[in-house]
Amino acid sequence: MTTRNPRRADFPLLAANPELYYLDSAATSQKPRVVLDAMRDYYERDNANPHRGAYALSARATDRYHEARERVAKFLGASDADCLIFTRGTTESLNLVATAWGHANIREGDEIVVTALEHHANFVPWQQVAIARGAKFVVCPLTSDHRVDLDALRTLVGPRTKVLAFNHVSNALGTVNPVDQIAALGRAVGALIVCDGAQGAPHLRVGFDTLDVDFYAFSGHKMCGPMGVGGLIGHRRILEAMPPYQFGGDMIEFVRDEESTWSAVPHKFEAGTPNVGDAVGLAAACDYLDSIGLDEVLEHERALVRLATERLRAIVRGTLSSDSSITLQSRRDFWDSLFALADAGTTLLVSSHYMDEAERCTRLAILDAGKIVADGTPRELMDRLPGRTVLVDTDDPRSAQRALTGFDGVIALAQIGTALRVLAADNPELEKRIGERLHSEGVEAKVAPIPPNLEDVFVAATLKQKEKGKDPKERAA
Numbered sequence: 044m045t046t047r048n049p050r051r052a053d054f055p056l057l058a059a060n061p062e063l064y065y066l067d068s069a070a071t072s073q074k075p076r077v078v079l080d081a082m083r084d085y086y087e088r089d090n091a092n093p094h095r096g097a098y099a100l101s102a103r104a105t106d107r108y109h110e111a112r113e114r115v116a117k118f119l120g121a122s123d124a125d126c127l128i129f130t131r132g133t134t135e136s137l138n139l140v141a142t143a144w145g146h147a148n149i150r151e152g153d154e155i156v157v158t159a160l161e162h163h164a165n166f167v168p169w170q171q172v173a174i175a176r177g178a179k180f181v182v183c184p185l186t187s188d189h190r191v192d193l194d195a196l197r198t199l200v201g202p203r204t205k206v207l208a209f210n211h212v213s214n215a216l217g218t219v220n221p222v223d224q225i226a227a228l229g230r231a232v233g234a235l236i237v238c239d240g241a242q243g244a245p246h247l248r249v250g251f252d253t254l255d256v257d258f259y260a261f262s263g264h265k266m267c268g269p270m271g272v273g274g275l276i277g278h279r280r281i282l283e284a285m286p287p288y289q290f291g292g293d294m295i296e297f298v299r300d301e302e303s304t305w306s307a308v309p310h311k312f313e314a315g316t317p318n319v320g321d322a323v324g325l326a327a328a329c330d331y332l333d334s335i336g337l338d339e340v341l342e343h344e345r346a347l348v349r350l351a352t353e354r355l356r357a358i359v360r361g362t363l364s365s366d367s368s369i370t371l372q373s374r375r376d377f378w379d380s381l382f383a384l385a386d387a388g389t390t391l392l393v394s395s396h397y398m399d400e401a402e403r404c405t406r407l408a409i410l411d412a413g414k415i416v417a418d419g420t421p422r423e424l425m426d427r428l429p430g431r432t433v434l435v436d437t438d439d440p441r442s443a444q445r446a447l448t449g450f451d452g453v454i455a456l457a458q459i460g461t462a463l464r465v466l467a468a469d470n471p472e473l474e475k476r477i478g479e480r481l482h483s484e485g486v487e488a489k490v491a492p493i494p495p496n497l498e499d500v501f502v503a504a505t506l507k508q509k510e511k512g513k514d515p516k517e518r519a520a
């Protein structure tokens with residue numbers, strides 16, 4: 044991993060920013076030139092409103108849309124391309140199923156089972172349908188190593204279960220779920236099986252036809268395609284029986300004053316003017332991924348994880364007390380920034396995840412210039428270090444505040460994605476010093492004064508790592 048990946052040249056944004064190391068593809072991927080070119084080509088040559096105009100340009104737009112559907116369906120292993128509904132992305136796809144299928148089929152006393160590993164997009168729509176229909180919303184717990192607890196799931200899925208919804212790959216932990224085993228539990232009781240493929244489609248060969256699920260949802264922008272397009276693949280039998288989700292435009296067959304009828308699948312679920320340009324871009328993204336091969340994509344990801352794990356271990360070793368837990372994902376900038384502050388002579392109180400309940404908070408580590416200088420309970424540390432300013436790395440500002448009352452000068456920080464947020468600062472001198480120090484480190488800092496309620500400050504200020512023109516590998520050394 045010492046040489047640069049030659050594929051960077053395929054991505055105009057990466058090519059234009061040689062010092063940028065983009066690791067947030069799970070949130071959204073960068074776009075290769077071929078995708079941008081395909082969209083430009085569509086708009087420059089074939090753009091018109093499809094399905095409606097009785098003229099050549101509209102017919103060409105219709106063809107491009109149809110071809111895009113076939114291409115994307117093929118990529119995902121769905122032989123019946125008409126069973127791929129284009130949506131804005133995974134969130135809309137899951138809302139579509141939950142709303143259209145859920146309201147038509149869920150009754151009082153039924154149960155909807157999801158897992159504790161779900162993205163909100165595959166959690167809240169089901170929770171809301173359950174509330175609206177008087178059904179029970181059941182959340183399957185995880186094992187201690189963050190996998191769906193299949194033993195628990197076996198006991199939770201039963202004759203009342205109408206829906207079993209889970210993800211293919213977890214966005215939070217990267218866990219690849221055993222789709223067949225989970226689906227089999229739902230199949231045994233006749234439940235609808237819904238799989239959130241937002242993180243599966245970009246990384247794994249999906250093979251919808253051989254995957255035993257009723258619905259598979261995905262987002263184009265996470266798989267090198269444009270934002271604003273994604274899809275829902277479902278079984279024809281279910282789609283045909285399912286009522287529409289939205290009304291108007293393309294989904295209508297006939298309209299009379301008294302009633303209307305609907306177009307066939309997939310148009311029945313695509314109300315309004317379709318997003319042809321982005322569908323064309325997504326089809327080009329499928330071509331691009333196929334030209335590389337998903338095996339190579341996966342191997343590259345594995346190599347990145349190996350490298351990140353190795354480098355982070357080198358940083359974390361000697362800087363954290365042994366009982367702390369740190370996820371080895373996207374924390375690089377966060378720790379770099381903390382070390383920059385430590386170098387400035389500020390005492391750091393690093394709490395990591397076990398800060399979330401002060402009562403459970405057994406040990407904290409104090410870092411100075413990246414080295415542990417003391418550790419203990421908050422009370423012990425307070426007694427040993429009176430009048431010290433502390434920085435808190437916390438996911439839970441409320442508990443942090445509780446645990447740290449009594450320290451003189453507290454700055455609470457939290458990492459959200461790769462951005463570092465200052466949750467609170469209560470010392471103007473310190474605020475200024477930290478701001479200057481961060482600035483000199485190339486971090487854009489806006490430190491907000493401490494508000495009365497720490498919970499309100501999640502949006503108080505955001506620090507954005509500015510690219511410093513330095514190779515992160517050197518920084519890790």
Ligand SMILES: Cc1ncc(COP(=O)(O)O)c(C=O)c1O
Nearest residue numbers: 132133134162164214241242262
């Ligand atoms: C597992 C998972 N499900 C659903 C979503 C929502 O995707 P979108 O915002 O593209 O609709 C995401 C996005 O991060 C995700 O990772």
